Amino acid sequence: MGWIKRNLFFVIGGVVTLGLLGAGGYYIYSDWSRNSTAADKLDEIYGTLKSLQEQKPSPGNDKIDNTQVAKDQQLQLRSWIDSAGKFFQPIPSIPPDGVTSEAFAGELRRTVDTLQHEADSAGVTLPPKYDFSFSAQRQLVKFADGSLAPLAMQLGEVKTIAEIIFSARVNALDGIQRERVSLDDAAGPQGDYIDDHSITNNLAVITPYVVTFRCFTPELASVISDFAISSNTFLVKAINVQPAGAATVAPGDMNAGVPGGLSPGMMPGRYPGEPGMMPAPAMTAQPVTGKGGLQTVLKEQLLRVSLEVELIKLLPKS
Numbered sequence: 001m002g003w004i005k006r007n008l009f010f011v012i013g014g015v016v017t018l019g020l021l022g023a024g025g026y027y028i029y030s031d032w033s034r035n036s037t038a039a040d041k042l043d044e045i046y047g048t049l050k051s052l053q054e055q056k057p058s059p060g061n062d063k064i065d066n067t068q069v070a071k072d073q074q075l076q077l078r079s080w081i082d083s084a085g086k087f088f089q090p091i092p093s094i095p096p097d098g099v100t101s102e103a104f105a106g107e108l109r110r111t112v113d114t115l116q117h118e119a120d121s122a123g124v125t126l127p128p129k130y131d132f133s134f135s136a137q138r139q140l141v142k143f144a145d146g147s148l149a150p151l152a153m154q155l156g157e158v159k160t161i162a163e164i165i166f167s168a169r170v171n172a173l174d175g176i177q178r179e180r181v182s183l184d185d186a187a188g189p190q191g192d193y194i195d196d197h198s199i200t201n202n203l204a205v206i207t208p209y210v211v212t213f214r215c216f217t218p219e220l221a222s223v224i225s226d227f228a229i230s231s232n233t234f235l236v237k238a239i240n241v242q243p244a245g246a247a248t249v250a251p252g253d254m255n256a257g258v259p260g261g262l263s264p265g266m267m268p269g270r271y272p273g274e275p276g277m278m279p280a281p282a283m284t285a286q287p288v289t290g291k292g293g294l295q296t297v298l299k300e301q302l303l304r305v306s307l308e309v310e311l312i313k314l315l316p317k318s
Contacts (some may be wrong), residue, residue, distance in 0.1 A: 088166070088314050089231040091160050093152035104148055104155075105141050108134055111155055115162050125172035132158050133176050136188030147182030154178055157311055160232060161211060168222035170215035171302065177210040205313045208237075214244050220305055233312035244302040300310045 060283055093099070095107045118124050131138045137151065158176055165173055177194045180186070185193060196208040215223070220241070227234040 059262075084151060084232055088233050088312070090313060091153075091156045091232050091311070093149070094155040094159065095152060098137065098147040099152045101142050101148065104143065105137075106154055107152075108137060108155060111159055112138065114160060114168075118163065118166050119173065122166040122169050122271040124170055127174065129175075130175075132162060133178050133192040134158075134190075136184050136186075136190055137182070140184060144183040150181035154181060157207065157209070160230075160235075161209060161309065164226045164230065164234075165211060165213055165223060167226055168215070168219045170219045170223065172214040172215045174212040174304070175213065177212075200315075202315075204315055206313045207313065209309045210306060210309065211309060212304070214302055214304050216300055216302060220303065223305075223307070227307075227309065235310045235312065236307055237310050238308040242304050244304045 094111055095103045112134065115128070115132055116126065134151075134155065137143065143151065158178065161176055162173070175191055177192060178195050179197050194208060198205055198207045200206075213223075224236060224239075227236055260289050
């Protein structure tokens with residue numbers, strides 16, 4: 001004790017020094033532990049970056065920024081979607097909203113009369129008193145339950161198809177056939193309908209129609225072109241071309257009648273396994289006797305054309 005009293009300041013200094021050494025050791029250990037954790041995290045980040053760099057495609061480097069390229073391509077894709085949307089415009093129903101029996105009956109008569117006048121103005125011959133596949137509904141004022149909405153939709157679609165045919169100025173429209181959507185359709189003429197039905201998938205509703213008309217090859221080309229550039233998505237699924245005086249083929253049997261499954265007036269596709277979809281040139285040899293002048297080699301004749309057309313209607317976005 002005497003030594004401690006004589007060296008009190010030394011003892012106090014030693015205790016303080018030991019305390020400081022302990023605190024310094026703890027501080028060093030804490031920093032070492034924190035540095036070790038940070039180093040492990042840095043190694044993990046470096047490993048992730050290395051794996052990303054080795055991927056194909058990679059995020060890029062100082063010369064190529066693949067992330068920005070991906071963003072630019074996303075903008076291009078959205079721009080393409082917006083520009084392509086003009087070809088997927090829905091056809092408005094007739095009448096458009098709040099369909100009642102009285103409203104539909106009145107619009108049906110007005111639409112049929114309008115189409116008959118448009119055909120007359122375009123020089124297109126129609127069957128006598130033709131109702132554009134709505135013979136069963138033309139004289140009705142009350143319609144089967146649940147049928148008004150699909151009938152109004154079909155009326156708008158049939159009007160659009162007929163106007164495409166009229167705009168090409170074909171010689172005659174023999175008929176437009178649609179699927180049955182109403183109990184009233186059971187009483188209609190068989191020639192107004194086809195046995196196919198609409199198909200619904202995850203993206204759209206695909207509705208079939210068959211259009212039969214008579215024309216020459218320039219008008220046929222115009223019809224197909226008008227369907228292709230329409231703002232409504234029409235797909236020509238099949239085409240049957242015959243001389244106008246030839247026997248007709250049922251709409252559902254367009255590949256019957258000749259070896260190999262090709263209809264008269266059809267030519268094989270260009271590649272093996274491709275369905276015959278190319279109309280044969282409607283020409284007949286007409287040799288001319290006599291001397292002088294040019295000889296007539298080919299002479300065009302009137303065609304009877306049946307088109308199987310599908311209308312693609314996109315489903316509403318969920």
